[in-house]
Amino acid sequence: MITVNKILGNINKNSNLKNKYEDMIKNNNCEKIVINRLESQKLRMRKNTDKKTDVIFMLEHTPHLRNGDVIFLDEEKMILLTLEPELVAIITFTSSLNTDDSFPLSVKIGHNLGNLHRPIKVTKNQVIFPIQAETELEMLKKMFSSFNKFLDIKTDMMIFEPDEGSDIHEH
Secondary structure, eight states: OEEEOSOOEETTTOHHHHHHHHHHHHTTOEEEEEEOTTGGGOSEEEEEOTTOOEEEEEOSSOOOOOTTEEEEEOSSOEEEEEEOOEEEEEEEEOTTOOHHHHHHHHHHHHHHHHHHTOOOEEOSSEEEEEOSOTTHHHHHHHHTGGGGGGEEEEEEEEOOOOOTTOOOOOO
C-alpha cells in the first residue's frame, strides 16, 4: 500500500516529469489511477491503480487534482492520475456576433450558468461546463433562444478541468 500526502508535479507542466513518464511507459513501469472530477476534490480516498497497487490519499489541503498529476515516483515506478472524460456542454460564439450584442449575451450567459452552479472553462470563443444528460442541451437552447443566431450549443465527452477560481460548488 502507498500513502499519498502530496502531488509531486504534473507531466503536462513539468518537462522533467514528462521525460520520466515517457521512460517509465517504455519500460512498463507506469501505473494509472482513474478518478472522476468530483473525486479530484477529495482529501481522503482509497483507489487501486490499473496494476492493482493499493493507494490511499491523505492530503492536507483541498487538492484539485489534475489530469497528469504524478502522485508517486521512485526508480522502479511512477503512478499517474487520469481524469475520466465526462459529458460537457460547449457554447461557441459564432462569427456573426457583433459588438452591440456581445455584452448582453455575456451577461445573460453568465447569469444563467451562474444559476446552474456549474464550474466553467472559458476559451477564446467558447464556454465549456459539465452536464448530467444530453437532455440538458434542449434546456440550454431554450434558455438562450433570443441569442441562438450567435451561438452553437453542442455536447461532447472530454476530460473537463475548470478554470482556476471557477470550480464552484455544484447542485
